Amino acid sequence: MQLITDRKTVLRMGVGLVASAAVVVAGANVRLWLVSAGYRSMAAAAPSAPVVIVPGAKVGPDGAPMAYMRGRLDVAIELLRAGKVREILVSGDAAGTSGDEIASMTKYLADHGIDPAVVRCDGAGLSTRATCERAKNLFGVDRAIIVTQYQHLPRAVALCRGAGIDGHGVTAYCECRRKTLVRNTIREWLAAPKAVAALIRALPGVRQRRIHRIYRTARIRDRWRSHRIRTRPWIGDRWLGCRAGVRWWYRLGVRNGAGHRRYRIR
Known part of the structure; x- marks a missing residue:
């Protein structure tokens, strides 16, 4: 009985999808x-x-x-x-x-x-x-x-x-x-x-909204990356190159005595 019910449900769903299409x-x-x-x-x-x-x-x-x-x-x-x-x-x-x-x-x-x-x-x-x-x-x-x-x-x-x-x-x-x-x-x-x-x-309105959404997404992504690089220096190795990341790590350690503890790799 359950199998018959399931088949009927699948059939109804199939007919509904075909009708919608x-x-x-x-x-x-x-x-x-x-x-x-x-x-x-x-x-x-x-x-x-x-x-x-x-x-x-x-x-x-x-x-x-x-x-x-x-x-x-x-x-x-x-x-x-x-x-x-x-x-x-x-x-x-x-x-x-x-x-x-x-x-x-x-x-x-x-x-x-x-x-x-x-x-x-x-x-x-x-x-x-x-x-x-x-x-x-x-x-x-x-x-x-x-x-x-x-x-x-x-x-x-x-x-x-x-x-x-x-x-x-x-x-x-x-x-x-x-x-x-x-x-x-x-x-x-x-x-x-x-x-x-x-x-x-x-359509002009739709196109402008799509362009605005694309630029807004790009700005949010760029800000997120910048924030991650500022607050987590080891990410600088990925985005800024290995040497830049090492120099940045060294400056943090020199300027802030607790820098090596505060910005430790987890």
Whole structure:
């Protein structure tokens, strides 16, 4: 009877955890959709911007872009030829497990007649968040279009706007298998809570409180170390070096006759 009760308790706890996780994931996805609302469209309705950001994706065994990456690059080419952007920023992993995403994208663009002078490369855009933050901080992008598939678009737009970029998302093509679509949709749903957490941490008030807390912790730690070194000279051997610690010990013994007894090693 006790075993049956324990099993029921474990089952209830498991169901509760799964339900809680589902609520968190669903809430995070709704939040991303709301944050990016009004900033997503197809290529024909996209506004003008100085640059279009193309996040990386998987590369084929022959080094050519696979379906996800091809769809993004094709839309970026359309935007450039339509005069809606002046430059293309390709961002991805230059040392990815499937291959060099940057080399694959730049070659694809060159093969389609895009002048390499208008292509900028970021080989360390290892995630959507890194792509947006590096575009802002390293490339000075203030306003941009980001091109990706519809499953990824709300998260990409929200992270770009959270990084300080006036970003607009454009839906990319995807001639993908059903299995690929299902896998990437699940991946995007599960990635939403982490993106929302990053957006919350990036809020000015939250960021300032975190910085203040870090500095306050550092000050408390430094004061504690200084106090320990002043009141317990043998700790000086660790922080100030052996010779400095010996000299400090000697001065205490000379200036205070009881120093060798008061500050004895325990």
